[in-house]
Ligand SMILES: [Ca+2]
Ligand SMILES: [Ca+2]
């Protein structure tokens with residue numbers, strides 16, 4: 001009975017609106033979502049202190065592209081995405097000077113009901129204005145992999161991800177229309193993380209397989225010809241869950257892949273392996289720098305060594321810090337650097353800059369406007385910080401990919417929950433609640449003072 005009394009009362013309704021608007025999660029989003037997202041949203045918001053910074057889960061985020069000058073000052077930025085979650089994982093500057101990026105778009109209210117997500121390719125001009133976009137099939141969302149993108153020599157695109165528990169390779173023309181696609185995998189879960197076009201015109205994919213290998217998840221390297229037919233494949237890993245991070249081809253034509261292997265669960269070490277172009281191993285290295293480190297990025301440096309970056313658990317930061325390691329040509333570690341404060345940082349991407357230093361992109365909780373922000377760290381050639389910048393609003397924002405453009409500036413691609421459509425904006429929403437509260441109070445007052453001039457006639 002109480003609830004009817006409250007609902008009859010305009011003041012009560014206004015009070016409820018005001019209270020709802022101050023709750024620490026997006027009630028309007030929650031009401032339109034399924035119960036999983038309701039639960040996730042509530043747990044997510046309330047678990048900031050013990051939420052490891054390197055794990056992100058689907059919220060209502062949108063894709064965020066930022067162009068900065070060479071000192072990290074924003075020149076322009078663009079947000080892409082609909083009302084549900086959109087995430088980007090790979091970015092390239094296209095031959096026409098624009099950008100293309102690939103990600104995953106999720107449907108919180110899918111139709112048909114089991115169609116939860118698509119792979120998504122977006123092509124923009126040089127200022128980030130969308131020229132065209134295309135969605136493909138149905139990819140399964142899993143934050144441990146993503147969606148890889150390259151532009152091929154015919155100016156078309158090739159994308160790789162996971163589809164129906166298999167690794168999926170999609171070749172498109174320059175407009176994004178599918179020319180052919182292939183799936184690889186066994187009866188269990190297989191998915192691609194990174195894709196390159198090799199010097200012979202074929203492709204090499206690295207990802208994770210639980211169908212093949214030593215047990216649990218293993219790192220899976222697949223080499224195909226120009227038509228996507230498998231030429232050879234290799235697995236790496238232990239009986240525990242191992243994961244692939246990324247892959248490159250060296251100037252000499254060898255393949256180098258990085259991943260994370262478990263010598264015991266949950267102890268993870270970063271793993272680096274070099275093979276020749278036929279998959280024959282030349283050497284491998286296991287790095288046991290901390291009890292727990294996760295590698296995400298790998299580059300070949302101009303001195304023919306390698307740079308690896310990711311996340312590392314440190315004694316001073318419960319949520320870990322950004323980690324950067326430099327090796328020589330044989331993968332022997334030369335130095336390690338960590339960056340961050342008390343609250344948790346991570347590097348998802350690493351580049352060598354044109355002047356010989358390095359830049360890392362990821363997220364920071366210690367130096368953010370709110371929760372996590374995108375973090376850009378510029379270092380000298382020995383990994384000592386020269387400057388750093390964070391970008392973001394009151395909610396989670398993080399960078400996945402970093403490029404340096406020909407003007408010396410940087411492009412960061414990632415996810416924002418602060419600035420997208422339907423994202424949480426606590427202050428404006430609270431102000432809206434206050435406005436509705438005042439408006440309803442005024443209207444209810446008005447109604448009491450001024451009875452209607454022309455009451456509707458009673459129907460007889
Ligand atoms: Ca499979
Ligand atoms: Ca394994």
Ligand SMILES: [Ca+2]
Nearest residue numbers: 372392393395
């Ligand atoms: Ca933020």
